Amino acid sequence: MSKKTEKKQAREKASTRQIIGAEAVTDYSLVTNGQGELVYFIIKPSNISVLSEASVGARIYALMTVLKGVAEIExxxxxxxxxxxxxxxxxxxxxxxxxxxVVRKLLEKDQMHLDRIQVQMATAREFLIIIRLKNEKESEVFPYLSRIEKSLKEQGFSVKRADREDIKRILAVYYEQNVTTEKFEDFDGERWIIPDD
Structure with a gap:
């Protein structure tokens, strides 16, 4: 059997977590296989289309200040x-x-319906600041993360450290473009398990 075939078979047997390189989702981070622990900060975007040129420049400068202060930011x-x-x-x-x-008219109506839905949802972006923790002492992690969050807030950003549910939602959006599910499972098929059965 060739190495290529062996790799293909190993990949087919791998779990989703193994394929994406994730070990676990904690209450505040995503633990990866050998790439550190990822902590996400969710930044609420500003509508720059209504800001003056000076205000946009100030927002850019504020972000630059944060980036200069924390080299580990992704x-x-x-x-x-x-x-x-x-x-x-x-x-x-x-x-x-x-x-x-008649079919063409139905297709046009479908397209108009999608346009209406998209306008109602006001398609938006979500901006994330990621901190990759590597070999930090457990006692130093939370003060370090709090300093980063404080720095972002001091520069005028509306920020929230992502919790377990936020991280699962971020992964779902990133990997499968799933933005409609309300509650994400910790394990595939979890919703089908009946306790005490």
Whole structure:
């Protein structure tokens, strides 16, 4: 058996956690396989379209100040709402191909419906500051994270340290673009387990 086939079989047998390199989700972090422990800070975005040029410059300077103060910062930007762009692109291509005027009219109505939903949801981004903890003493972790959170707040950012449910939601959005589920399971199929059965 070739090495390529062995690797493929090993990957097929691997759990989702093994594939993404995650060991566990704690109350405040994502523990990874050999890449440290990831702590997420959720930054509420500002609507810069209504800010003056000077205000936007001040926001950029504030972020630069935070980045200079904490070298370990990584940043991530995710969709926090569902995007229908692929669906709308598909509907447009179907309308171009469709000869039947009744079906074409239905496709147009579907596209208008998706447009309305997207406007109502006000598609937004979610900005994350990530701190990768490596070999920190347990007694030093929380004061260190509190200093980073305080620094972000002092620079005018609306910030929240992600908890267990936030981290599970972030992973769902990042890996499967799932932004509609309310409660995420700790284990696949957890919702189907009946206690004391």
């Amino acid at each position: 940043m991530l930007c995710l969709n926090s709402r569902e995007s229908f762009e692929d669906n709308k692109r598909f509907l447009r291509s179907r309308m171009d191909q469709e000869d039947n005027p």
